[in-house]
Amino acid sequence: MLLTASLTLRAQKASFSFKDQPSQKTFSITTTRLSEKIDSLQDYTRIGVFGIFQEMDLSNDNAHYAQVGNRELLAWHISHPHVSSRIYAFVEDLSPQDTLYVYDRNGKLQEARHTANLIGNRHTFSPVSGEQFIQLSKNKDSRARLSLYGLSLEPLSPKKSKGFDFRDSGPCQVNVNCQEGTDYTDIKNSVVRILVKLGPALGFCTGSVIGTTNYSYVPYLLTAEHCGIISQGNYVSPADLNSWTFYFNYEAPSCETPPSEGNLGGNQITGAQLLANSNDNGGDFGSDFFLLRLNSSIPPSFNAYYIGWNRKGDDIPLKGATIHHPNGDIKKISIYTSAATSGSYDGSVSGTHWLVNWIGTANGFGTTEAGSSGAPLYDEDGLLRGVLTGGAASCSSPNGEDYFGKFSYSWESNGTVPERRLREWLDPVNTGFLAVNGSYFGDSLPSTRNDIQIVNNPASDGVLKIENLGAPSDNLQVLVSDYSGKVVYNQKTVAVPGSRKEIDTGKWRNGLYIVIVLRNSEVITRKVFIRN
Missing domain, CATH: 2.40.10.10 (Trypsin-like serine proteases)
Structure with a gap:
């Protein structure tokens, strides 16, 4: 099958009235025999290839711009006939009041992203067929910057308007929530x-x-x-x-x-x-x-x-x-x-x-x-x-x-x-454990003894107090990790019944931490909040 796709990127008015779309920048590519090109890449990798990545270079500098009150609207129109595409973006300095929107050819909202649901600087938008409109809505004084650095080219399935992902597994497969x-x-x-x-x-x-x-x-x-x-x-x-x-x-x-x-x-x-x-x-x-x-x-x-x-x-x-x-x-x-x-x-x-x-x-x-x-x-x-x-x-x-x-x-x-x-x-602390149970972040995991107590939770005034480290032990290790998994405290100690360990937290950021106690063949964890 011969498939020709012409990608034209034009600036788009912030109102998203599709009737008038002045051309300010054009990025075009002609893709012939897209399916055959994808097939040729099957030998290039060891996985099933469903699409081709196409580089592009769009940013605030070449967006259509409009100002409405104290809001600035930047927009990009991306046309990819006969092809489903997902946009790869790099986002910088997005403030809590800024939002990214993706619309399809009919002006229907496909995706909205803001600081609460945009993790990190890079993002891959959901696939949209035919053409799409990207909009960055930001405060006038916001330094938010959006770089659209690539997009996928995926043949459209004759049975659906999206590419090969959702609903594309074989008929024998069983949904996990059955x-x-x-x-x-x-x-x-x-x-x-x-x-x-x-x-x-x-x-x-x-x-x-x-x-x-x-x-x-x-x-x-x-x-x-x-x-x-x-x-x-x-x-x-x-x-x-x-x-x-x-x-x-x-x-x-x-x-x-x-x-x-x-x-x-x-x-x-x-x-x-x-x-x-x-x-x-x-x-x-x-x-x-x-x-x-x-x-x-x-x-x-x-x-x-x-x-x-x-x-x-x-x-x-x-x-x-x-x-x-x-x-x-x-x-x-x-x-x-x-x-x-x-x-x-x-x-x-x-x-x-x-x-x-x-x-x-x-x-x-x-x-x-x-x-x-x-x-x-x-x-x-x-x-x-x-x-x-x-x-x-x-x-x-x-x-x-x-x-x-x-x-x-x-x-x-x-x-x-x-x-x-x-x-x-x-096993970063070399416990030698042969098996480990799964857990959610901050779970207090089962232990054969319940003798590790956080005295002050939340911990304030720059000190975390851990009491009653159990039976005598000269090989007990106390670690504390922050939300990102970074170990902020790691020290071996000698435990005696009724003892108390005080840890200086004055330079730690406020938030949730995990206290981990390693003792012989057991691991004891406790959640603690630091509020300095």
Whole structure:
């Protein structure tokens, strides 16, 4: 099929009367055989490619400008006939009174962003077909600046007006909020859809927000290495990683798939940095892991669950599930009831992967697809045991096996340096724990003893007081982390019954902190508010 798309960017009056659109700047591109070009990129990456990234350069300097009272309105008109597109933007100095709007060709509002729901400086807008209008409404004295640095080119599906993401998984897949997901109501909140950028190629993967032994709530995300591989063994660039978009809570609210996407994709963070990877060409001779740190802290409103894990290599997962985003669709769940078997993805190194077979359930026969890559494998305890590399399972071949890179192998078997292992990142204080339970930010986790008390909560006057550190111990460690996961206090101490520890908080910012006490084989956490 020959598809010609001409992109014309014109300044647009702030009133959004589409009848009169004076041309002040034109950015045009002719894309022929878009589908064929996308197909050609399938060999450029190890993931399913659904679109092409097109650079552009629009900012306040070339916007249509209008002033209404003490408000300034800046607008851009972007025309992309026969193509669905999502805009990549960099936002600076947005004040609480400033708002970004996206309208479709009919003037219908598609998205609105302001400081309360815009996390970090980078943002990826929802896909719009045909043409769209971007508007920045700001106070006259605001220094807000918007840079539109790229957009996606995605063929329109003949069945819907959007690109290949929402409602595009196979018919066998099961929504996570069906009865099959009853035991995963917390766990599902750790699963994230990833919009991946690899040079000109755009695709989807799945990842998990993952916890640490000291419950520091650093925004770590675990996915598959092959999601970040481009041709000839090269890896995603730091610049491209800054445009990866992570969607939280992208799921149907019930077992039924909603007729339209609506605001399901509203909880997002754009940008991450690579901390460690298996360096095995995406599972060819290792466990295919990619550990990222998001560029922004995860806001409490996202209700993210930090998944727990089990790194015991000889502990075979007996039954469980995976939760994933097949073809970039809303969260789905697949179930296995027979014990996983140990093997490898291509046979060159043994014992790197868990192999599982899925079963049919009440609402379908959940398998995996492109876009599921990086999805977590859960065991019977709901702990993460692996990350999806690939396999033969599909809606047309539901009995095929899927391969998950072992978490236990990723812990320290892909190399001897922190950049090749999970150990140093997920056990930063070297507890040696073999398993960790999942939790929400600030949960007070179960402990065999309830003998750590915060005397003054909220803590004021620049002092945090922790009382009664329990039975005598000469190997007790007290840590305090802030909302971003940064450890602001870390000290070993000797505990005696009835003792009190006073910590100077005079230079700390006001807000929520997590007190973490490590004692032998247990971790005790407490939430505390600092109000200096």
